[in-house]
Amino acid sequence: AANVYDNDLDDPPNYMSDSYGNFTSAINTGSGNCGDPATLISTVQGVGDGGSMNGTDDVVIEGIVVGDYQDWGTPDYMRGFFVMEEPADQDANPLTSEGIFIYEGSGTTDVSEGDIVRVQGDVTEYNNLTEMYDDSITVCSSGNPMVPVAVTIPVPNPQDAVDFWEPYEGMLVTITNTLTVAENYNLARYGSVTLSSAGRQSQYTQVNSPSTSGYPAYLDQVARDRIVLDDYRGDQNPDPLIHPNPELTAANTLRSGTTITGMTGVVYQNTGWDNYYRIQPRRTLPVTGWVDSNPRTTAPANVGGTxxxxxxxxxxxxxxxxxxxxxxxxxxxxxxxxxxxxxxxxxxxxxxxxxxxxxxxxxxxxxxxxxxxxxxxxxxxxxxxxxxxxxxxxxxxxxxxxxxxxxxxxxxxxxxxxxxxxxxxxxxxxxxxxxxxxxxxxxxxxxxxxxxxxxxxxxxxxxxxxxxxxxxxxxxxxxxxxxxxxxxxxxxxxxxxxxxxxxxxxxxxxxxxxxxxxxxxxxxxxxxxxxxxxxxxxxxxxxxxxxxxxxxxxxxxxxxxxxxxxxxxxxxxxxxxxxxxxxxxxxxxxxxxxxxxxxxxxxxxxxxxxxxxxxxxxSLGSAPPDGDDDDDDDSDGGDGSSDDASISIFDPAISKIGELPAGGLGLPGEQLVWHVFVSNTGSGTGTNVVISDTLRSELRVDSADTPRGTVSINGQTVTFTIPNIAPGETLELLITTTVISSPADGQFTNVATLNGTGADGVTVTESATGVLQGTSRLPATGYPQDDDSTSLWWLWAALGALMLVVLGAGSWLLRRKNA
Missing domain, CATH: 3.60.10.10 (Endonuclease/exonuclease/phosphatase)
Structure with a gap:
């Protein structure tokens, strides 16, 4: 006993006066019984990134296993499982997560999805993921229903991805909207697929002039539209590759442009090299329902000609x-x-x-x-x-x-x-x-x-x-x-x-x-x-x-x-x-x-x-190489004596169609695609044709497309430059926009103006202006107000009708997709 003493700094050492053969310690009292009070997972997670109880030992939680990735014999698996709070115990705070990862390492307690488990362990952060390293696991019951939480992306601006996804970390979710395979480059390397809620995403300078301000803003929006589907493995070049189900082969490909709706999995924050949150699929329910929206073809499309x-x-x-x-x-x-x-x-x-x-x-x-x-x-x-x-x-x-x-x-x-x-x-x-x-x-x-x-x-x-x-x-x-x-x-x-x-x-x-x-x-x-x-x-x-x-x-x-x-x-x-x-x-x-x-x-x-x-x-020879519109050999010496009997005139026409998605009402967040049709109804080719279209500030201009010539986007103004439009030719120009807010006057007004020059040297100008009743009269409930006749706009929109204002040869229409 003389060698047993305290080690505080308040006084000289106090030596034990008697000797004892043995003694016991009660440091860890155990996790208790199933159903006993436990720390809520939302409390462990807290608000924001990092976990409010990071570094706390011997925390006890109880919840449902929603993702089982143990497989201790396969070292490249995650060696753990995700637990989600039972619905009755979830808090009402949308900023706190109800899920957490339990890391076992070489554990021995086998769990299954649907088990209610009671876990005691130490809380830590690993690669930005809040997790518990288990001390003990008790399986309380099995076969319990797992209820995923509905999530819709993109991440709204100005909220960042961490603020959006952190409240879902470790939770079983279903992404309700349709996702498109944006990239499969790392499918074989890491088993992951990048998905987009915005369909196929273009390179910024494919549809926009280079811009030091526009480019980073565009990339920010691209990231908001994305989520990565992972394969719950940490190794490289995994075999088999589980996407698409049952596995990737030369005949069972997963092409970019493939779509899926209602994908379910666990939100996993291990942002890694690509900086995106991930969805880990459940091992007991592989990701299925892929739609081949971009199928292979056996030959190129027919381009005509000889x-x-x-x-x-x-x-x-x-x-x-x-x-x-x-x-x-x-x-x-x-x-x-x-x-x-x-x-x-x-x-x-x-x-x-x-x-x-x-x-x-x-x-x-x-x-x-x-x-x-x-x-x-x-x-x-x-x-x-x-x-x-x-x-x-x-x-x-x-x-x-x-x-x-x-x-x-x-x-x-x-x-x-x-x-x-x-x-x-x-x-x-x-x-x-x-x-x-x-x-x-x-x-x-x-x-x-x-x-x-x-x-x-x-x-x-x-x-x-x-x-x-x-x-x-x-x-x-x-x-x-x-x-x-x-x-x-x-x-x-x-x-x-x-x-x-x-x-x-x-x-x-x-x-x-x-x-x-x-x-x-x-x-x-x-x-x-x-x-x-x-x-x-x-x-x-x-x-x-x-x-x-x-x-x-x-x-x-x-x-x-x-x-x-x-x-x-x-x-x-x-x-x-x-x-x-x-x-x-x-x-x-x-x-x-x-x-x-x-x-x-x-x-x-x-x-x-x-x-x-x-x-x-x-089709060679289909256009006269001398640049005129006749079939002669210009034996007139080029003075036009045989050509002037018929004067070639450039006579343009312009019209517009606004297209909303099926069921769309022009609400914030909805996509509105403008189709601008430019035709040459005259007998002469139009050259240097410029179409300028300035969109309302309530619309965000996402992209623009022309089958010929160039397009530039400067703020709200889209400018198309077409080198030439032949007689009888019609070009369709596209402007894709997103509704940001309802217009104050309840209507979208939009003007497209065309300027072009004919062979006679005459510059022709046409324009198309339209007014669409907007969403400013829509009440918060989403139903029309009965006491205001102007609120009937939604009915007219549903019928595809609109108010037209036509200037010159222009017209403006609204149509909806039937899909």
Whole structure:
């Protein structure tokens, strides 16, 4: 006993006077019996992030198991379970969560979903998740109903994601609205899928001009619309992949654009690398109900015409196997970027060949083909002819182009077209603005259509990527406006390209130029607007896409036409066989189990590359190359003596339709899509047609789209610039808005104005103005007021009627979707 003493600081040590053989301690009194008083989970969680009882030991809670992820024998599982407060014990505070994660580690008490359990443990925060490390678990009863809480997203502005989701942390929820797969890039890597409540989300600069203020605000809204569906595992490259149920395979894909309604799971805060909250699916109830809203197609849509041209980034088609040493490129000192083995190479061409054959394009511009003299193109053409038949395809022999490991190339069908003259190359030696150490040199080749004798020139491009490789400086640095790195280099290349084509580099004597390729710029970025400003028409609408990055769609691949060429275009389509597919379905073998190397792969077109091909239809000779509207050869010397008998007049008409979703009443948060129809009812082509539309401040302008030309958004004003509108042609322009608030005067007033010039030099102006009764008279109950006749607006809206004010040739209508 002499060696037993206290250790306080108030006095000298007090030694024990007697010796004892043993003694007991009652530090932990146990968790008590089922039904005894316990700490409410809402008290443990508290208000806000962090947990109000973080660091508190021996806390006792009681609740229902709503997510069981124990599986102690599988170390990559979560090794725990989620408990949710029983409905009768939930508090009335919407700011506190009723769920918590119980971490067991190597525990031995098995629980099941629906069990009521009593848990004693220590409260802590782990990667922002409030959890308890259990000391004891008692199963009180089983088979109890689990009642999910209904949640609707997006996160409302200005509330942030933490404030919105924290009150649901650890709880079983059902997201009531329809969600769309925005991205599946990490499906195979981490088992996760990014979902959006706003449908497909465009890249900011696909629909908006670059902006240092607009871009971060747009990304904030994108994040508000998202939630990540996880797979309750912590390992990489899991096997099996449980999404879509029962597991991902080459035949059971989960494409971007797939939708699901009423998804149920547990809210999990482990924000990780992507900064999004997650939904963990219940193991006893896999996520089902996926709707294939963006199905695969076996061939591109029909683009019409007598001739087709395609653009296809073939994702590093290298005949030199990447076995390790840097032996590729013209200098034999660059990385070989393609297949790592002959097996991978076979898997690669067994996907690429069916894709090209199915497109059946007469001319195909290729990007990312190995930059050797002829081996890569010769190999691809040989394999194509092995499927399509001998002599079906040939290639333009350019030798190596530039100094990079990859180059652009052209293959064609000799039965349809014949090369005219030699190819031409745009590089730094032609124009120093075109930096060929960053951009791949452009390739131009003139072709003659065999059936008509008409000629046209295809120009294939691959501009500098958006990543920060190398040493970007000045205008090539990321400006934070959405255009990313090297925008100045790409813009200068576009300027050089337009100037080069003005010199007719192949000596064709024909103004019909078709610019195709991977320009590494979205539709509203300056490389594209520079070309449209030089008179080239962007043939792909801003609603189109060939690439998905960070869950947002956009056109990295483009088709632009000179004015004479644009008049001969019959259609354009993107064949979505690649970028919507999970990357795990590509030809690569790495990061896949032995079984997945088989189940993830099929020798078909899907995920042959990471970019989607573009196909353009042409009807050569359908527009007079001399630019007038007659069929003569201008033997009159160009003085117009034979043409003036009939004066060509540009006579535009403009109308508007506002479209609400099914059952929509124009309430805040509802989407309102404006359809602006612009027609040319005259006999002459209209040029430089500008449509300006200023939206009310009660509407948020989300995006705008035009099938031709450019569009810019400046605050509430949307401006469309159309290079030309042919006689009899009608263009549909789209403006997507969201109702922010009810208008003070109870109506949305909207004006669209058109200005254009005809061949006679006369500028024509038309406008369309409309008034729609709005929502300001709607009472809080959501029912109309009986004592005010103006409140009957909702009835008229439900019937699709509206008040019209028509100016000039314009009209304004309202319609509703029937779905």
């Amino acid at each position: 001739l087709t041209v395609a653009s296809f980034n073939v994702l590093n088609y290298f005949t030199t196997i990447d076995s390790g040493p840097d032996i590729c490129g013209p200098g034999g000192n660059l990385d070989c970027r393609g297949a790592d083995s002959t097996t991978e190479f076979q898997r690669q061409y067994d996907k690429l060949v069916p894709a090209i054959v199915a497109m059946d394009a007469d001319v195909v511009g290729l990007m990312e083909i190995e930059n050797n003299a002829t081996a890569s193109l010769d190999d691809l053409v040989t394999r194509l002819n092995g499927v399509a038949g001998p002599g079906t395809y040939a290639y333009i022999n350019t030798g190596t182009i530039g100094t990079d490991a990859i180059k652009v190339g052209i293959i064609y069908q000799p039965a349809s077209v014949t090369p005219v003259g030699s190819p031409a190359i745009l590089d730094s030696s032609v124009d120093p603005l075109f930096v060929d150490t960053l951009n791949r040199p452009a390739l131009a080749q003139t072709f003659m259509e065999n059936s008509s004798g008409e000629t046209f020139t295809v120009v294939v491009n691959h501009l500098k990527s958006k990543n920060d490789s190398g040493t970007p400086t000045g205008g090539d640095l990321d400006q934070g406006d959405g255009a990313s790195y090297y925008n100045e280099t790409r813009t200068n290349a576009a300027t050089a390209l337009g100037n080069w084509l003005a010199t007719d580099p192949t000596g064709s004597g024909d103004p019909d130029f078709l610019i195709i390729g991977d320009l590494n710029a979205y539709a509203m970025e300056t490389p594209i607007t520079t070309l449209t400003g030089m008179g080239f028409s962007n043939l792909v609408p801003t609603s189109g896409y060939s690439y998905v990055y960070d869950g947002m769609t956009g056109n990295m691949d483009h088709a632009l036409a000179s004015s004479s060429m644009a008049a001969q275009v019959t259609g354009v389509t993107e064949w979505h066989i690649n970028t919507d597919e999970p990357r795990a379905l590509d030809y690569n073998l790495e990061y896949k189990s032995t079984g997945q190397q088989t189940t993830f792969y099929n020798a078909d077109a899907y995920r042959a590359s990471d970019h989607d091909p573009i196909v353009i239809g042409l």
